[in-house]
Amino acid sequence: MTTKYAALLRGINVGGAKKVPMAELRTLMEGLGHGDVRTYLQSGNAAFSSAHGDEESLAAELSTAIEQRFGFGVGVLVRDHRYLKAVREACPFPAAELEAKQLHVTYFSDPVDAERFASVEPAAFLPEEFRLGDRALYLYAPDGLGRSKLGEVLARPRMLKGVLATTRNWNTVVKLEELTGV
Structure with missing residues (x-):
């Protein structure tokens, strides 16, 4: 069973620092095995589906992959649809x-x-x-x-x-x- 998630990246593409092009982020996330990857704006928002992991492990995996690909650390939060709906x-x-x-x-x-x-x-x-x-x-x-x-x-x-x-x-x-x- 797959679950839909949002990844929220902290502090990227702000004032020219920590640049992460959204097309490259999508490719990176697809390379991690995630499906239905879509980004929103340039400020570090991505929606995706995954059949494995939980919010914490998915966030850690994405944070590590970003650091390896782009050379800097980024704080990442991953939240599922149910949580996002409850917050709203x-x-x-x-x-x-x-x-x-x-x-x-x-x-x-x-x-x-x-x-x-x-x-x-x-x-x-x-x-x-x-x-x-x-x-x-x-x-x-x-x-x-x-x-x-x-x-x-x-x-x-x-x-x-x-x-x-x-x-x-x-x-x-x-x-x-x-x-x-x-």
């Missing part, structure tokens, strides 16, 4: 009423608890807000992530210590669920 459905903000640039999801490699973010005073960042989900953080940033003071604080290394984290805007969240659902 659990959004605590009115996604249908917001622009995609206003809503983001940060996916984590492991569960995180509220204690990790206890030093963040939510009232100091209003109207920006965040909520935690299942290995995910939802961020509402009315002026977009690039201008978000709360997003900047939440992304500090001490907040993310010990976990791999990568953020996607709401359009990408929805598209990855769609790509893994067909």
